[in-house]
Amino acid sequence: MTARIVADGNRREEPAQGAPLLSLRGLVKHFPVRRSFLSNETFSVKAVDGVSLDVPPGKTVGLVGESGCGKTTLGRLAIRLIDPDAGGIFFEGREITTLAGEELRRLRLGMQIVFQDPYSSLNPRMRIRDIVGEGWLVHGIAKGKALRERAERLLMRVGLPADAADKYPHEFSGGQRQRIGIARAISLSPRLVVADEPVSALDVSVQAQILNLLRDLQDEDGIGYLFVSHDLRVIRHMCDIVAVMYLGVIVELAPAADLFREPLHPYTRSLLSALPMAGGGRREQIVLAGEIPSPIHVPPGCRFHTRCFMSKPSCREQEPALEERCAGRFVACPYA
């Protein structure tokens, strides 16, 4: 297995054999929105606007960036919860971009999601054993007494008592509910789990426990994670590789250790300037000009130029490609 990061801009070719667990190639997702409820005029929200990214088996690839930059949309595209407008999705070397019906249902055995909100993502009227065992029922793996026993073992694996199986979601704290959400996600032994802000709705005091549970499960089962967070400390704790997103595109992609030691893209530099460095101390704080632009009106050229402290006139003209700067490090800025 190679841990090489492949990021080839918008090219749409199939990944090589012996390939990553997940490969995204030139993915695009635009959402049409009406200007107002009185008007028929529509705009498109460029939520994901040409993203290529690989997740190697058993590794954690982080998606980080400000609210609205497209992290959740990309995570949902990756596991076919929503359909892309363009681009390709490959899972274990096989194209899954347009799978439907029974084939798509079987794909769910291999890829799952943990949601941000452990309150709304669990059906309040279902017992925990039926929540975590739903996949077993659907796929004919277990039912009745066997399902119940399996559910108890699974709940103990994620750090809950076996008798949690008979209870309902409201009987648990936020951290416990997220353990239930994780149990549901791993119930079918997936090779890929998308974790979308899995701890951001939780108290800081329980965040580390949930993150450590995710890491333990990865060590035991070799799960690959596509890990979404806007919290850089969480990303630093969890990820092997980090993709920094800005307005629907990846602006920097690098092994986590390299990225946190020396961020290259001006956007990444500004994000990290707020964070204490690994050896203590702080970088010089870089405060960005203005607000993040609307993904409806993406600036021309480099989409970051309106807020960039290094911006040059040429940045308004041409959109920079995500290019490999040195081994495994990709940056979408010619001046970085």
Ligand SMILES: Nc1ncnc2c1ncn2[C@@H]1O[C@H](COP(=O)(O)OP(=O)(O)OP(=O)(O)O)[C@@H](O)[C@H]1O
């Ligand atoms: N179903 C939808 N219809 C219209 N617009 C959408 C839809 N889903 C997402 N968007 C828009 O697409 C953009 C990207 O949203 P997304 O949820 O992927 O961002 P995010 O990076 O996950 O943000 P956050 O950190 O707040 O979770 C946003 O502008 C959002 O409003």
Ligand SMILES: [Mg+2]
């Ligand atoms: Mg999100």
